Amino acid sequence: MRIVFMGTPAPAAKALERLLSSGHDVAAVYTQPDRPSGRGNKVTASPVKEFALSRGIRVLQPRSVTTAEALDDFRSIGAEVSVVVAYGRILPTTFLEAPKYGAINVHYSLLPKYRGAAPVNWAIVNGETTTGVTTMKMDAGLDTGDILIQEDTEIREDETAIELMSRLSEIGADVLVRTLTELGSIVPIVQDDTKATYAPLMKKSDGFINWTLPASDIVNRVRGFQPFPSSFSFLRGMRLTLWKAEAIRGESSGAPGEILSVGADEWLVQCGAGTMLKIIEAQQEGKRRMAAADIINGVRPKVGEMFGASPND
Template identity: 40%
Template sequence: MRIAFAGTPEFAATILSGLADTDMNITCVITQPDRKTGRGQKRLASPVKITAEALGLKTWQPETLNTVSAQEKLQSLALDFLVVAAYGLILPNPILNTPKQSCINVHASLLPRWRGAAPIERSILAGDTETGICIMRMEEGLDTGPVYARATCPIGPRTTTEQLEGTLAKIGIPLLLDTLAHADSWLPSKQSNEGVSYAKKIGREDARIDWTGQAQRIALQVRALAHRMPPTAVLADTRMLLLAAEPHEEIKTGAPQGSIIKSDKTGIYVACNASTLRITKLRLNKGKGGLLSPQQA
């Protein structure tokens, strides 16, 4: 079985490692180009590229798959399957039609809920208590293809995006392998037209803290975004990045929203709308500011 794999973040790297543990012939690993990041604007390779190189697999980093040359290159691989997991670029129809069997996507939600770019973050931001993995056949629509297999996964009250990514990837590996083994005989199920929602890409607006909101809402922001885009807030005239926080209901106060009620070894307590947020980990937004405990902040 000849396979190419397309993915970019850590979630996809875990899936790739699972594929590589089998006897499948992974002919090529496609991932996004190295990107400039941070204040130094250093170019960093994606987790998938790093994993592929460690496994001795060939990598390919096209800027786009919309060119004739890119499509001809993929056709030359004579693929049975193209496996996609959080690749991050749109696959045009000529690419979708290239494999002899199909393009299969490992999607981190229970479709049709959270179609799109950021299903894990959006599920946490929405306060969902359950999510899952779907193995689907790709088509031109955004995550609209029929589903071969699915598995559910609970979202705990303190589960973060980083934790959920790892859990879902591990759940997805055996589902994917089973699907690849039976894809010629399994009939995928059409997605329901009910319960459709879209997980748009995370932006800076999602990371802005509004102290006039409920502490529960802010805690969801921190759980969902701290891993890659920590929510920012101004406390005591200092801009901070919130890395861990939870609602705290014991303190009842009429303090102004956004003011620090108290700070001790258990956390920094901030007044919100009829509620209190306890911050347990933060970083000063100054250059490469280190992690601070509540006592140090």
């Protein structure tokens, strides 16, 4: 089957690699234009582009997919199906309907739950214990197409969004190959819109730690908001990002955000509902991530000090 692949980040590159290793004919790859990234703002190709070029596959990077010229270029490839994995653009229906078998999307949730751009992050933030991968037949809506295959997986108790995304990219690559292999016999399932939930792109402001939340909710945010926007607060006007934390059982009566205790290698902060948070790994602004003991030596937190939501608190 002649395929056009459309994707941009590392999980999409994993799916492309699996398609090729399973013997599928990928005629061309669409990916986002090269963009500045990193501290030096060096113009960088996407992981999908780098992988496709290493395999000698034609790469297209249109700045728009809404022009007649872009559609003509797409149709000229003569693909029987297009595969879309985190491409990063909304495709017009003319693109979706051009191939004989339409467009198949890999989505990293069990649709109709967590439609949108950040399903992995919000599943962890919301305390879900199960998630998965869905392949679907794309339509004009936002992740509303008919379901082809789904595979679920447990979300591990201490798993971060980065770690879960790595596992789901492997699962998704396998599910994609199965979908293409079984495409002629799969009976699509219409999504139940009444059960839909949404996973919008995260904003920087989502990362501000609300210390009135229970400690378990804050831990979920620390895990789920990685790598962006991360979970952070301010102490003496200094930004401190939490990368690993633990909810501690027991009751205490401090004010939310108050430092309750400081030991040689741990410190506890008061959260909402009488709960406590143990800081395990953190990062001062402009410095590397460190274990709690190293952070304590640098920051020297004091019992009774308060974390705030801004540098001025």
